Amino acid sequence: MALKGVKFTDEHKRKLSLSKMGDKNPMKKEDVKKKNILSHLGKKHTEEWKIKISQSMKGKNSWSKGKKLSEEHKHKIRESAKRGKENHAWKGGISTLYHLIRCSFQSRLNHVNGVLMFSLEIILLARNVETIRGKT
Numbered sequence: 001m002a003l004k005g006v007k008f009t010d011e012h013k014r015k016l017s018l019s020k021m022g023d024k025n026p027m028k029k030e031d032v033k034k035k036n037i038l039s040h041l042g043k044k045h046t047e048e049w050k051i052k053i054s055q056s057m058k059g060k061n062s063w064s065k066g067k068k069l070s071e072e073h074k075h076k077i078r079e080s081a082k083r084g085k086e087n088h089a090w091k092g093g094i095s096t097l098y099h100l101i102r103c104s105f106q107s108r109l110n111h112v113n114g115v116l117m118f119s120l121e122i123i124l125l126a127r128n129v130e131t132i133r134g135k136t
Helices: 010-019 030-040 047-057 071-080 097-102 105-112 120-133
Strands: none
Touching: none
16 A cells, blocks of 8 residues: 555654664664675676666756756866866875885786785885986
């Protein structure tokens, strides 16, 4: 029986709320959550179902269509999109030793081979790069 259009009294709403609080709500129990997750794991939509979903969405506007951004919001987006020296996180174009080590050719080779290594060669290479940049 559908309850569409039925108005609940304040007392009834309070009782409904209390009935779902704490351990009484089955969806808050850990074992129920795990069963729910496991029941959907590994399931994929069939091609037929994907086509049905696609067809049902055709012709519908995006949820954000027609929404206007405030000037403040536009300003925040512009500020976050700034690159280089204009960005608030700009550190003068100087990479840290860690970054130089992680992005070095030798380090990438080590990752390709499945080995994570911080070798003396990489550290020396990074120091050479810093010296060349004039950081010393």
